[in-house]
Each structure stands twice: as C-alpha cells, then as structure tokens.
Amino acid sequence: MINKKTNTLLALIFTIVIAIFTSLAARADGMVVDKVYHPYVVANEQSFEWRLMSSQTSAENVLAQRIGYGQSLLEDLAVEFFIIGERDETGDFKLQATEIEARWMLTEQGQYWADWGVLFEFEKQRNSDRYEATTGLIFEKEFNKNSLTLNFFAIREWGNDIQNEWELEFRAQYRYRYLPELQPSIEFYTGEDFVGLGPGFMGVHRFEGQKQLKWEAGFITEVSHKGKNHTLRFAVEYEF
Amino acid sequence: MQPQRNLQASLIYSTLSQLFCAIVFIASIWSQYAYAKNKVYYLTIKDHIFTPSTLAIPANVKVKIIIENKDNVAEEFDSFDLNREKVIFAGKKSTIYVGPLPAGTYEYFGEFHPNTARGKIIVVEETP
Numbered sequence: 001m002i003n004k005k006t007n008t009l010l011a012l013i014f015t016i017v018i019a020i021f022t023s024l025a026a027r028a029d030g031m032v033v034d035k036v037y038h039p040y041v042v043a044n045e046q047s048f049e050w051r052l053m054s055s056q057t058s059a060e061n062v063l064a065q066r067i068g069y070g071q072s073l074l075e076d077l078a079v080e081f082f083i084i085g086e087r088d089e090t091g092d093f094k095l096q097a098t099e100i101e102a103r104w105m106l107t108e109q110g111q112y113w114a115d116w117g118v119l120f121e122f123e124k125q126r127n128s129d130r131y132e133a134t135t136g137l138i139f140e141k142e143f144n145k146n147s148l149t150l151n152f153f154a155i156r157e158w159g160n161d162i163q164n165e166w167e168l169e170f171r172a173q174y175r176y177r178y179l180p181e182l183q184p185s186i187e188f189y190t191g192e193d194f195v196g197l198g199p200g201f202m203g204v205h206r207f208e209g210q211k212q213l214k215w216e217a218g219f220i221t222e223v224s225h226k227g228k229n230h231t232l233r234f235a236v237e238y239e240f
Numbered sequence: 241m242q243p244q245r246n247l248q249a250s251l252i253y254s255t256l257s258q259l260f261c262a263i264v265f266i267a268s269i270w271s272q273y274a275y276a277k278n279k280v281y282y283l284t285i286k287d288h289i290f291t292p293s294t295l296a297i298p299a300n301v302k303v304k305i306i307i308e309n310k311d312n313v314a315e316e317f318d319s320f321d322l323n324r325e326k327v328i329f330a331g332k333k334s335t336i337y338v339g340p341l342p343a344g345t346y347e348y349f350g351e352f353h354p355n356t357a358r359g360k361i362i363v364v365e366e367t368p
Binding site: 040042043044075108109110111142144147177180206208209210 | 302314316318320323324325326327329335336337338339341342351352354
C-alpha cells in the first residue's frame with residue numbers, strides 16, 4: 001500500500017501518460033468488450049475463472065473464451081494466469097494465446113475519495129509472433145449503495161505477425177449493489193472505433209470460509225456505427 | 241460513410257479520455273485535502289467473536305475502524321452492507337475505512353467463523 005503523497009503523484013503521472021497515449025490511438029484489433037476490473041485484492045485468496053465473449057455482427061460471429069487461475073501473493077497484489085481460446089476464420093475453436101495478469105491495489109478501500117488500482121497484462125499468441133502488453137489505471141468510487149468503476153488501459157502490440165501499435169481502451173460500469181446475488185449495472189466500452197453500451201449484472205454467493213462463487217454478465221451494443229454489432233459477455237469465478 | 245463513423249467514434253472516445261483525465265486529476269487533488277483526520281473506532285476478535293458486537297458511528301462522515309485479531313487463526317471481516325472484505329491475520333491489527341454512510345444498521349460477519357463472529361455497525365445521526 002502506498003501513502004497519500006505517492007498516491008497522488010502516481011495518479012498525476014498516469015494522467016499525463018494517458019493524455020499522451022490519447023494522441024497515439026490506432027485501429028483496434030481485438031475484442032474490446034471483456035470485463036470491467038475492480039481495484040480490490042483480498043489476501044490469501046485463490047480463484048478459478050471462466051470468461052466468455054460472443055460478438056455478433058452482420059458479417060461474422062466472434063467467440064472468445066478464457067480459463068484462468070489466480071492467487072493473491074500479497075495483501076495488495078494478485079496474479080492470474082489465463083489460457084485463451086478463440087474461434088478462427090475457418091470456424092474452428094482453438095487455443096489461441098496465454099496471458100499473465102497482475103492487479104495491484106494502490107489504496108486501502110474507502111481511505112481516500114476514490115479507490116485506485118493498476119492492472120498489468122502480458123499476452124503471447126500461441127502460433128504466431130504476436131505479443132500484447134497492457135497497463136492501466138482502475139478507479140472505483142462508492143456512492144452509498146452505488147459504485148462507479150472506471151478502467152483506462154493502454155495496450156502495446158508488437159511482433160512479426162502484427163503491426164506494431166498502441167491501442168487504448170476505456171471501460172466503465174455503474175453498479176447498484178441491490179443484493180449480493182443481484183447487482184445490476186450499466187456498462188460502457190470504447191476502444192478506438194468501437195463504442196458500446198449496455199446493461200449488465202453481477203452477483204456473488206458465499207459458501208463456507210473464503211469460498212464464494214461470483215458471476216457477471218453484460219449485453220453490449222455498438223452505438224457509434226450503423227448495423228448489427230452485439231456482444232454478450234459472461235464470467236464465472238470461484239474463489240477459495 | 242465509414243470514415244465519418246470512425247470520426248464520430250474517435251470524437252466520443254477522445255472526449256471520454258479527456259473526461260477520465262479530468263476525473264483523475266481532480267480526485268488526486270481532492271484526496272489530499274478533502275478529509276480531516278478520521279475518527280478512530282476499535283473492534284477486537286477473540287474466540288471468534290467480535291467485541292463490541294454493536295458499534296455506533298456517526299452518520300455522513302468517514303471513520304477508521306482498527307480491528308485486532310487476538311485469535312491464533314486468521315479471520316475475514318466481510319460485509320455486503322458496508323461493501324468491505326478484509327483478512328485480519330492471526331495476532332495482527334488491520335484497518336478498514338467506512339462511510340460516509342446514512343443512518344441505519346449495517347451487518348458484518350467473519351467469513352471463517354460465521355456462526356459466532358457476527359456484528360453490527362449502527363450509524364446514527366449526531367445531534368448538534
């Protein structure tokens with residue numbers, strides 16, 4: 001955990017970096033709709049996670065799934081390993097990539113005006129020379145039973161089989177913590193030429209000890225282009 | 241039409257980026273000066289029981305609660321009402337921040353011993 005001055009300095013540095021990256025935007029290659037990350041880490045926690053993203057346009061149907069194992073290494077640091085499968089252009093579903101992800105909780109929940117975290121990801125495509133590194137800021141602010149979560153990610157893609165470029169993604173979720181099992185939300189995603197908006201929900205069911213099952217889903221519609229472009233996202237996470 | 245659509249998306253994206261930057265900047269400054277020193281309250285875990293089991297705190301202010309775990313096993317403070325989840329290691333102290341909250345009753349429990357480790361935080365309006 002960091003102190004107040006370092007926290008502020010770090011946030012300001014990110015502000016400047018994000019502002020610089022804004023001018024470096026390029027065309028997005030991947031699926032923008034994925035998951036809105038929260039900045040919190042709980043100590044001594046392990047998890048298995050399954051995510052599904054199904055995107056439909058009038059021209060194609062893209063399906064991506066990922067399975068991950070995660071563990072908190074410190075009170076404020078968690079890592080997760082993923083294997084990612086995607087349906088390719090021939091319609092076959094294949095193992096496509098592996099990824100390591102780290103979340104660092106910068107501030108104690110509720111200590112400051114808002115809660116902050118940082119995400120780091122590194123992804124390697126399996127059968128091609130393509131790499132992707134992501135870093136960005138996670139923000140969450142509580143208003144009584146409501147939570148506003150914002151993610152701003154800068155992504156660098158490189159390799160012999162891909163054009164080297166910077167990409168940017170912004171994700172937002174406004175959630176009402178109605179019941180543990182049902183927390184409806186509105187989600188918003190942008191990634192260069194994609195702007196999507198739609199309803200979602202998340203929930204949690206607790207078993208004994210640290211064991212709990214979390215689920216979340218969203219149905220996101222592209223709003224800046226004409227034509228069909230919907231994405232269904234779904235995730236289940238078992239924590240223990 | 242495609243370039244025009246991309247331009248529209250880029251404009252929305254750019255506006256959002258700038259909005260986000262503004263939020264980050266304002267929040268950074270605000271977090272330095274917004275709050276005076278938080279009032280401190282204490283909870284103890286002993287024999288898998290929170291003491292006091294009912295803690296009264298003032299409404300509409302942020303407070304700091306220091307939880308001391310006197311047991312020789314860890315406990316996890318968990319509350320959906322308060323939106324907090326925190327592991328308190330054996331023989332250690334840990335801090336949570338709650339509020340500003342409206343008046344009401346907020347329940348919490350210890351995830352590892354939910355039958356005995358239960359408590360309430362009563363948020364009360366302070367009379368001037």
